[in-house]
Amino acid sequence: MILNTATANIIVSIVLSHRFSYEDPTLVKLLNIVHENINLTVTPAAMMYYAFPSVMRWCSTIKNKVAKNMNVLHEFIQETFTNQRKELDVNDQRNLINSFLVKQQEVKKPQLYFSNENLTALVTDLFVAGLDTTSTTLRWALLLMMKYPEIQRKVQSEIEKVIGSAEPQVIHRKQMPYTDAVIHEIQRFGNIIPTNLPHVTTQDVNFRGYLLPKGTYVMPLLTSVLYDKDHFVKADEFYPEHFLDSSGNFVKKEAFMPFSAGKRSCVGENLAKMQLFIFFTRLLQNFTFQAPPGATLDLTPEDGFITGPLPHKMCAIPRV
Numbered sequence: 001m002i003l004n005t006a007t008a009n010i011i012v013s014i015v016l017s018h019r020f021s022y023e024d025p026t027l028v029k030l031l032n033i034v035h036e037n038i039n040l041t042v043t044p045a046a047m048m049y050y051a052f053p054s055v056m057r058w059c060s061t062i063k064n065k066v067a068k069n070m071n072v073l074h075e076f077i078q079e080t081f082t083n084q085r086k087e088l089d090v091n092d093q094r095n096l097i098n099s100f101l102v103k104q105q106e107v108k109k110p111q112l113y114f115s116n117e118n119l120t121a122l123v124t125d126l127f128v129a130g131l132d133t134t135s136t137t138l139r140w141a142l143l144l145m146m147k148y149p150e151i152q153r154k155v156q157s158e159i160e161k162v163i164g165s166a167e168p169q170v171i172h173r174k175q176m177p178y179t180d181a182v183i184h185e186i187q188r189f190g191n192i193i194p195t196n197l198p199h200v201t202t203q204d205v206n207f208r209g210y211l212l213p214k215g216t217y218v219m220p221l222l223t224s225v226l227y228d229k230d231h232f233v234k235a236d237e238f239y240p241e242h243f244l245d246s247s248g249n250f251v252k253k254e255a256f257m258p259f260s261a262g263k264r265s266c267v268g269e270n271l272a273k274m275q276l277f278i279f280f281t282r283l284l285q286n287f288t289f290q291a292p293p294g295a296t297l298d299l300t301p302e303d304g305f306i307t308g309p310l311p312h313k314m315c316a317i318p319r320v
């Protein structure tokens, strides 16, 4: 919950130029609805619905429940976030919602792209897509650091060398190849969206001798690249050297695609990378993460659409 609220506040500050306290009932309610909706959409019945929509169409319960929850989320976002017309000052645009509302006034046909429904959908998308993803990756990061203390120590010594006790900034990343490699490996190994989002062919496609007619549902499995043994020699292990050359320089891998690929790949990729670097280095600068004595650390992922680690108890030992 702490990681979720911290990452949520980043999106809140973009859309609303505001931050909530971690106990604020509005923020807690938002997180609970988003989380509940994500959980609901990954129940076995919902998964069956995505895979076999024409069969499952007859089973209206799950469809109605998901639609009802989505309405609750939309209504809540509309009331809380997007209803800012009264306070709008065209000469003082401070956030994404302000800019959208100004555009709505400027364009001739706002109902085309800049409708109220689109604004609500846009803000909802940012929350749904940007919350659990970043915080789940950070949960993997902390578990993997507990599991591999020698890797954690190497990251901490690079932090000491490059950042010292200053606040980490994105510009530090270039000078920190080991930490960069560890963060990439956390994303690769964590593989938090194994099935990616479903896509549809917009025209007939010939793929390796198979015809995929226009309108075919396609699930481009990210696991198939992130765990590809041709690209990652120890694909089933946590091995930061996947992203390092023999001199310790960071190397890019074309099979590293946790954000997917192509025109519809994650729009939040750059933001997410900045968040991961800053949260991860700030946390390890100030704490060493350890399992409680006698605890066993299990790297089996949770079931679901976003696959986080299983819950573990964790000790955060201050470093000063």
Ligand code: HEM
Pocket (backbone or CB within 6 Å): 011, 125, 126, 129, 130, 131, 133, 134, 137, 192, 193, 196, 197, 198, 258, 259, 260, 261, 263, 264, 265, 266, 267, 268, 269, 271, 272
């Ligand atoms: C570690 C963090 C994240 C991961 C691993 C991740 C991964 C993904 C993936 C795999 C997709 C599907 C792309 C496709 O359909 O091919 C996606 C879409 C999307 N992501 Fe992210 N994401 C992350 C963080 C974020 C953040 C922080 C935001 C926004 C603030 C965001 C916003 C979006 C949006 C809006 C889409 C839909 C894009 C579209 O359909 O055009 N994501 N993300």
